[in-house]
Amino acid sequence: MEPHGFFTDTSVCIGCKACEVACKQWNQLPADGAYFSGRSYDNTLHLESTTWRHVAFLEHSRQLSGQTTARPFSWLFLSDVCKHCNRAGCLEACPTGALVRTEFASVYLQPDVCNGCGYCVVACPFGVINRREDDGRAWKCTLCYDRQKVGLEPACAKTCPTDSIFFGPVEELKVRAQARLLELHRKGVHEARLYGMTELDQPGTEGLNAFFLLLDRPEAYNLPPEPRVPTKEAGRAWGMMGLAALGMVAAAIAAVRAGGEE
Amino acid sequence: MKNPLYGQQCNPARLEWIRRDNPYHKAWGDPRYPFIATTYRVTEHHTAGGMSRWLPWLNELQPEMFVEVSPELAGLRGLENGGWATVSTIRGEIEARVLVTERLHPLVVQGQVLHQVGIPYHWSYVGRSTGDAANELTAFVADPNVSIEESKAFSVQVVAGRRASRRRAAAVGPLAEPEPGQEQGGEPSRDLPQVQAKKPAPHGERSGRQQQTEEA
Ligand code: SF4
Numbered sequence: 001m002e003p004h005g006f007f008t009d010t011s012v013c014i015g016c017k018a019c020e021v022a023c024k025q026w027n028q029l030p031a032d033g034a035y036f037s038g039r040s041y042d043n044t045l046h047l048e049s050t051t052w053r054h055v056a057f058l059e060h061s062r063q064l065s066g067q068t069t070a071r072p073f074s075w076l077f078l079s080d081v082c083k084h085c086n087r088a089g090c091l092e093a094c095p096t097g098a099l100v101r102t103e104f105a106s107v108y109l110q111p112d113v114c115n116g117c118g119y120c121v122v123a124c125p126f127g128v129i130n131r132r133e134d135d136g137r138a139w140k141c142t143l144c145y146d147r148q149k150v151g152l153e154p155a156c157a158k159t160c161p162t163d164s165i166f167f168g169p170v171e172e173l174k175v176r177a178q179a180r181l182l183e184l185h186r187k188g189v190h191e192a193r194l195y196g197m198t199e200l201d202q203p204g205t206e207g208l209n210a211f212f213l214l215l216d217r218p219e220a221y222n223l224p225p226e227p228r229v230p231t232k233e234a235g236r237a238w239g240m241m242g243l244a245a246l247g248m249v250a251a252a253i254a255a256v257r258a259g260g261e262e
Numbered sequence: 263m264k265n266p267l268y269g270q271q272c273n274p275a276r277l278e279w280i281r282r283d284n285p286y287h288k289a290w291g292d293p294r295y296p297f298i299a300t301t302y303r304v305t306e307h308h309t310a311g312g313m314s315r316w317l318p319w320l321n322e323l324q325p326e327m328f329v330e331v332s333p334e335l336a337g338l339r340g341l342e343n344g345g346w347a348t349v350s351t352i353r354g355e356i357e358a359r360v361l362v363t364e365r366l367h368p369l370v371v372q373g374q375v376l377h378q379v380g381i382p383y384h385w386s387y388v389g390r391s392t393g394d395a396a397n398e399l400t401a402f403v404a405d406p407n408v409s410i411e412e413s414k415a416f417s418v419q420v421v422a423g424r425r426a427s428r429r430r431a432a433a434v435g436p437l438a439e440p441e442p443g444q445e446q447g448g449e450p451s452r453d454l455p456q457v458q459a460k461k462p463a464p465h466g467e468r469s470g471r472q473q474q475t476e477e478a
Contacts, residue, residue, distance in 0.1 A: 031318035034325030038344030
């Protein structure tokens with residue numbers, strides 16, 4: 001099976017939140033409770049163990065090129081989701097093997113194996129995966145593995161009225177994304193950029209299977225500009241540890257020899 | 263604020279229902295109601311929310327009745343983002359959460375600063391998420407053909423904090439004193455409509471359907 005993923009084009013998102021509801025309905029996730037945030041129309045605020053698609057609404061006093069407003073202002077929408085990284089921190093941190101890479105290249109959590117240790121929670125550079133308080137286990141977007149198995153596209157992509165969420169083979173998505181970016185640049189939307197499409201763009205995750213087209217810097221969307229999977233640092237960390245151990249041994253030998261000379 | 267283009271200020275063909283429990287604002291420059299308001303819907307709920315406010319999946323997306331104001335109006339009235347505001351017209355008053363946003367900003371019309379208030383439609387008193395209804399505020403004015411209520415532009419007063427009680431003109435009479443001079447044939451408050459609401463049936467007259475059933 002070739003790798004499948006999402007291309008989320010925020011330039012056509014209308015902020016209808018249909019994806020967020022479709023996701024909850026298909027996966028039968030509970031509501032997070034009613035909380036009025038006062039932060040634009042965003043009242044769920046972030047991805048959660050029970051919110052696998054989250055539509056962020058961001059208001060900035062910043063003029064973006066290609067837009068006309070009375071005052072410097074931008075209102076951005078982003079339908080955020082698990083990125084299904086090529087180098088997935090959660091998957092590498094999981095001690096039980098609950099997190100696996102599927103035949104569609106997505107990162108899938110098997111709830112019957114998960115023991116709720118929470119190692120994956122801190123290993124995700126995007127803060128996607130989280131534990132549910134009521135059952136203790138970690139939960140996240142499955143890229144609708146069950147739907148993909150029977151040849152359906154994921155619920156969010158299916159429901160999105162503007163095709164802001166596009167599902168398909170990752171190689172096809174890349175071509176589509178490049179074309180869209182070129183088109184936007186030609187129309188004078190100079191800040192438009194792709195986020196995490198290839199390993200070159202994002203070496204810390206080796207590229208995302210669910211990547212984005214953004215209209216501003218990643219920071220404007222509360223996305224990390226240079227995410228790094230913690231296990232990427234493992235080699236260096238072990239090397240340093242080795243070096244430190246060698247140093248300790250050397251110091252001990254030196255101390256013994258210095259003592260013996262007296 | 264008067265319309266600079268026409269002498270006639272209000273739609274002469276509109277329907278109005280003039281009675282004590284249905285008071286109206288002055289159509290221009292009413293100092294009791296200095297801000298302009300509009301009503302609209304958001305994608306998360308359906309019409310007045312009677313169906314959608316039962317769904318937790320939708321309630322978490324828009325959990326409470328809110329009004330949108332510009333940072334300028336929030337400063338002027340001491341409104342706090344996420345706090346409470348009471349919005350009133352002469353017909354009723356509602357409380358709502360405050361959403362301060364730069365999407366709204368004051369208009370300058372004929373050299374005068376006009377603050378805007380955005381009021382979504384979706385709350386009322388039943389459902390899993392309840393709140394005050396925007397329809398408590400809107401004026402009873404309708405178009406002459408199909409009697410659709412005009413609810414997209416009216417004037418309001420906004421103060422910080424929750425309402426003391428849900429006062430309604432229908433229950434207690436007009437919520438504000440008439441403007442001094444307005445009653446005693448001073449400056450007119452509105453152009454009068456040329457079409458009025460259908461006259462109520464005279465006492466004792468029965469509707470066509472009643473008659474039919476009686477005959478049958
Ligand atoms: S369904 Fe599509 S348009 Fe609607 S909020 Fe989600 S991504 Fe945006």
